[in-house]
Amino acid sequence: MRPDIDPRGACLLALLEARRAAPLGLLALLFAATLTAARFGGAAQLEPALAGLVALDRGPGVAAAAARASAATLGLALGALMLVPHAAGLATRWRHGDGDWLGARPVGPLGALAASLLGIALAACAVVTVVLGATGLCAATQGATSGDAAEGSQASARALVWRAGPSGHVLLHAGESFVHRLPDVALPVGAALRVRLQNTVEGAPYGDAELRVVDDNHAPLSAPTRARIVRRTYAEVPLSATGAPHARGSLKTSGSPPPERDATPTARGGLDVVVTALGPGAIAVLGPRPIELWGPPRAPWRADLALAGRALALLIAAAGLAAGFGAWVAAPLATLGVAALALAFAALTPEAAALAATWLPGSGLGAALDVAAEGRLPAGAPPGQGVGAALSVAAGLALARAALRSWRHAA
Amino acid sequence: MGILIHVESKQRGAGPGAPAEPALEARGVTRRFRLGLGLRANDALRGIDLEVPRGATLGLVGPNGSGKSTLVRLLAGVDRPTSGTLRVLDAEPRSRAARQRSAYLPEDSPFPGELSATAALDLLGALSGLARKDARARGAALLERVGLGAAQRAPLRAYSRGMLRRFGLAQAFLAAPEVVLLDEPTAGLDALGFAVLDDLLGAASARGATVVLASHILSDVHAHCDHLAVLVAGRVAATGPPATLLATDGRVRLDIDGLDEAGLAALDAWLAPRGARVTARLPGGKGLTELYRGAASAPAAQAPR
Numbered sequence: 001m002r003p004d005i006d007p008r009g010a011c012l013l014a015l016l017e018a019r020r021a022a023p024l025g026l027l028a029l030l031f032a033a034t035l036t037a038a039r040f041g042g043a044a045q046l047e048p049a050l051a052g053l054v055a056l057d058r059g060p061g062v063a064a065a066a067a068r069a070s071a072a073t074l075g076l077a078l079g080a081l082m083l084v085p086h087a088a089g090l091a092t093r094w095r096h097g098d099g100d101w102l103g104a105r106p107v108g109p110l111g112a113l114a115a116s117l118l119g120i121a122l123a124a125c126a127v128v129t130v131v132l133g134a135t136g137l138c139a140a141t142q143g144a145t146s147g148d149a150a151e152g153s154q155a156s157a158r159a160l161v162w163r164a165g166p167s168g169h170v171l172l173h174a175g176e177s178f179v180h181r182l183p184d185v186a187l188p189v190g191a192a193l194r195v196r197l198q199n200t201v202e203g204a205p206y207g208d209a210e211l212r213v214v215d216d217n218h219a220p221l222s223a224p225t226r227a228r229i230v231r232r233t234y235a236e237v238p239l240s241a242t243g244a245p246h247a248r249g250s251l252k253t254s255g256s257p258p259p260e261r262d263a264t265p266t267a268r269g270g271l272d273v274v275v276t277a278l279g280p281g282a283i284a285v286l287g288p289r290p291i292e293l294w295g296p297p298r299a300p301w302r303a304d305l306a307l308a309g310r311a312l313a314l315l316i317a318a319a320g321l322a323a324g325f326g327a328w329v330a331a332p333l334a335t336l337g338v339a340a341l342a343l344a345f346a347a348l349t350p351e352a353a354a355l356a357a358t359w360l361p362g363s364g365l366g367a368a369l370d371v372a373a374e375g376r377l378p379a380g381a382p383p384g385q386g387v388g389a390a391l392s393v394a395a396g397l398a399l400a401r402a403a404l405r406s407w408r409h410a411a
Numbered sequence: 412m413g414i415l416i417h418v419e420s421k422q423r424g425a426g427p428g429a430p431a432e433p434a435l436e437a438r439g440v441t442r443r444f445r446l447g448l449g450l451r452a453n454d455a456l457r458g459i460d461l462e463v464p465r466g467a468t469l470g471l472v473g474p475n476g477s478g479k480s481t482l483v484r485l486l487a488g489v490d491r492p493t494s495g496t497l498r499v500l501d502a503e504p505r506s507r508a509a510r511q512r513s514a515y516l517p518e519d520s521p522f523p524g525e526l527s528a529t530a531a532l533d534l535l536g537a538l539s540g541l542a543r544k545d546a547r548a549r550g551a552a553l554l555e556r557v558g559l560g561a562a563q564r565a566p567l568r569a570y571s572r573g574m575l576r577r578f579g580l581a582q583a584f585l586a587a588p589e590v591v592l593l594d595e596p597t598a599g600l601d602a603l604g605f606a607v608l609d610d611l612l613g614a615a616s617a618r619g620a621t622v623v624l625a626s627h628i629l630s631d632v633h634a635h636c637d638h639l640a641v642l643v644a645g646r647v648a649a650t651g652p653p654a655t656l657l658a659t660d661g662r663v664r665l666d667i668d669g670l671d672e673a674g675l676a677a678l679d680a681w682l683a684p685r686g687a688r689v690t691a692r693l694p695g696g697k698g699l700t701e702l703y704r705g706a707a708s709a710p711a712a713q714a715p716r
Contacts, residue, residue: 004507009537016534019525097521101582103489104515105538106507408490 005111013112017119021086022126030082030127034075034134038068068135069373075131076311076365080318083127087120087319088326088334091400094407103407110401117320117393124315128308159296159377161188163289165273167351170287171200174207174279180291183270188295191239193222195275196290197283198232204281211235212274221271229283234292235275288354294376306368309381314362317392318342324399359384361392433498434590434621435463435486440495441645442481455481457645459495463621463638465589468612470636470653471625477642479625480518483594486623487515499590511540514588518595520575524568528559528578531567532585539586546585553581557607572599577607584611591615591622597631603703609635633657662690 005013090113094102102112170178199207207229213221227235273291277283318338325334345360357363363385368378440459443452456478463469471479484490485497488504502509522531529550536546554563557577562570567578576599583591596608612635615622624632633639633653641649641656649656670678675692682688 006537006540008543009534009540012534012537016523016526023525097519098523099489100484100515100517100519100521101523101535102538104487104510104513104517105535106511106540107538108507406489406491408484 004106004108005115006107009105009107010111010115010118013115014119014122017116018122018126019119021083021120021123026082027126027130030075030078031130031134033078034071034131036071037074038071038135066373069369072131072135072307072372073366073369075134076128076315079124079127079131080315083120083124083315084318084322084338085331085335086123087117088322088338089331090116090120090323091327091404092331094404099407109404109407110397113323113397113400113404117323117397120319120323121312121316121393124312124319127315128311131311132304132308159294160371160379161191161293161295162379163292165195165285165287165289165291167288167354170285171282172209172275172277172285173282174277177274177276178285180273181270182273182291185269185271185293187239187269187293191293191295192236193239193273194234194236194292194294195273196232196234196286196292197227197229197275198286199229200282200284204279206230207281207283208278209235209283210274210276210278211237212276213237213239214272214274216270218272226278232286236294288351306378306380307365307372310362310365310368310385313381313385313389314365317361317389320389320393320396322396324396327400327403358382359388361385361389432465432501433462434465434467434500435461435469435623436496436498437461437482437486438496440482440485440492440497442478442485442490443493454645456485456492459642459645459647461640461647461650463623465621466616466619467638468616468622468624468636470629470632470639471623471642472629472632472639473627473642473648475627476644477627478645479627479642480594482642483515483592483623483625484517486590487513487592489515489517512588513590513592514583514586516579516583516591516593516596518598520572520579522567522575522578522582524566527566528554528563528570528581531578532582535582536585541586549585549587550581553584554578556610557581558603573601573604576600577604580608580611584615587618587620589620591620592625593623594625595627596624597626597628601703605631629657 103109164182165180172178193211193213195211197209199205208226209229210224210226212224215221221239222237225235225237227233229235275283275285321341322334322338325337328334329337345356345363348356353363359382364381368381371378437459440456441454442456443454445452459478459482461482471482473479481490485492486499486504488499488506488510491505497504499509500512504510504513523534526534529547532550532554533543533546536550537543541549551560551563554560557580559574559577559581562574567575570578576596580593580596583593597605600608612622612624622635624635626632629639636653639649639651639653639656640647675689679689
């Protein structure tokens with residue numbers, strides 16, 4: 001399948017499609033809606049989930065970041081509502097009008113489709129830029145980095161380096177411990193380790209937990225941290241990188257998928273993460289990959305890419321598939337099909353989600369927004385998601401190409 | 412005996428009867444549209460056989476729903492026949508070779524309303540493979556020629572139906588095509604628009620282009636055509652030169668200039684002994700075109716509002 005279109009024609013067609021998919025008026029409305037939501041919504045919903053010895057960020061800067069993250073979620077959802085139905089209606093518009101002037105030119109449907117989808121991708125870029133610009137989300141997290149750090153909240157000054165741990169949940173009754181071994185990890189200076197926990201409300205409204213990190217020789221890498229878990233939250237300990245022994249070994253241990261990111265190491269070694277339920281209630285270590293390493297951000301712009309990249313991959317993949325489905329069924333049905341597909345992926349089992357995280361477009365976007373909502377910097381998007389988005393667009397192109405044997409309605 | 416007086420004596424391209432290589436050819440072409448989940452069918456074309464020599468101008472006439480637009484779409488390559496074969500300049504209509512050398516004015520003017528006339532011609536020229544400089548130069552000249560020079564920066568969605576039609580003519584003639592397919596080219600055109608169409612068709616004929624004019628109004632197209640094909644219910648009901656198809660026994664149509672009332676009375680008196688009479692008398696003089704042009708050039712019309 002060779003695109004049969006003049007490059008300048010393809011560029012102009014892409015620009016036309018971008019204007020149609022994201023008209024300036026709609027972009028302005030989207031900006032206004034997102035900005036309003038970022039300014040006036042969400043902050044009041046933030047409530048302390050941890051009442052223990054661990055001081056998690058709940059300052060005004062973090063509250064504002066949470067509001068911005070909620071607004072970004074809203075903005076991206078509105079953007080998807082703008083782009084996906086438009087892409088789904090591409091073939092219909094060709095069959096009932098555009099095909100008359102487009103199809104009479106020496107242009108193949110494949111080239112024209114590719115150019116149009118490129119235009120929709122440009123529109124997706126505009127949508128993501130508008131949403132992130134209106135919320136100021138990344139700028140806010142970067143601002144929180146310095147601002148909150150000045151207030152003594154070092155956690156805010158860190159960016160997510162990797163996630164690890166079991167793919168499922170682990171239930172701990174009072175007195176039980178969960179130990180997860182990470183045989184060879186890089187520990188940046190100033191890193192912190194967090195474990196996602198939840199009170200299971202078995203016999204008590206809260207459960208206390210102790211979090212310890214020890215090295216290969218059972219020497220503590222941090223002071224034990226006790227946390228009272230009321231609902232779902234993270235327990236966090238700052239790590240002492242200099243205390244890590246320089247052990248070498250394989251990361252392949254049972255129940256321990258490799259960390260998804262690596263940072264500039266300042267120390268390497270094996271370590272055990274130990275979570276002990278102290279009672280009175282039971283607590284759960286929430287999979288998948290409940291253990292997170294946070295280090296100082298190397299480049300704050302990576303946080304922008306983390307959000308923008310995931311959002312773009314999701315929007316472009318959804319639009320590409322919608323264009324393909326829309327060539328076979330009515331546009332609303334195609335849009336619903338894409339939505340159903342997205343829901344199906346969202347409902348993946350933790351194991352499948354962990355497997356798909358590296359290539360599934362938009363995977364981890366919610367988690368990245370959650371991270372941003374805490375005033376932290378999310379990890380960068382895996383490049384595989386770009387490949388996943390490209391494959392989705394290619395599938396959409398193939399579907400549409402197969403259906404568009406004629407530029408007119410093939411009834 | 413039928414007599415037709417040709418006032419015009421312009422030399423056109425070779426007619427269908429002339430031994431010339433066909434520019435357009437249809438053999439047993441049918442087009443069936445499925446309706447209602449495919450349970451019902453509408454045969455828009457039921458076996459069209461047609462041959463149009465290069466340089467000829469064919470008028471495709473017929474009532475609404477006779478299949479004119481469908482046939483033109485098939486020739487333009489934006490649709491496929493259900494059966495039969497079509498050739499445009501000795502190539503399949505949907506091939507790049509055919510579409511590079513032909514142009515099409517769709518019936519409904521579905522041009523991108525977001526773009527200005529200039530930008531739209533730029534896009535359409537680029538899609539036709541024209542260089543940017545050529546497309547802009549030709550586009551600007553054509554927009555002036557069709558009377559849209561003053562409105563070339565306005566978005567097409569702000570155009571009236573007639574203006575869109577004029578734009579449609581401009582885009583059809585942009586790449587100097589060898590085959591021009593115009594579907595209802597006069598729909599929405601005013602008298603000046605008809606003059607624009609005359610001008611463009613004259614130029615196309617002069618450079619030997621083959622033209623197909625589809626219309627349900629015979630008088631709009633027959634003056635331009637050296638061949639007519641009448642479509643009725645998806646079939647070619649009649650073909651031939653306008654002189655043959657439109658002639659009526661016992662009726663002569665004269666266009667006489669410089670005859671006063673006395674002269675007309677004398678003409679009546681001369682006809683009476685010969686068993687003939689004048690059946691219709693229309694006042695001569697200015698047509699709408701002259702009226703519009705006169706009004707446009709009057710000082711009041713140019714005064715600022």
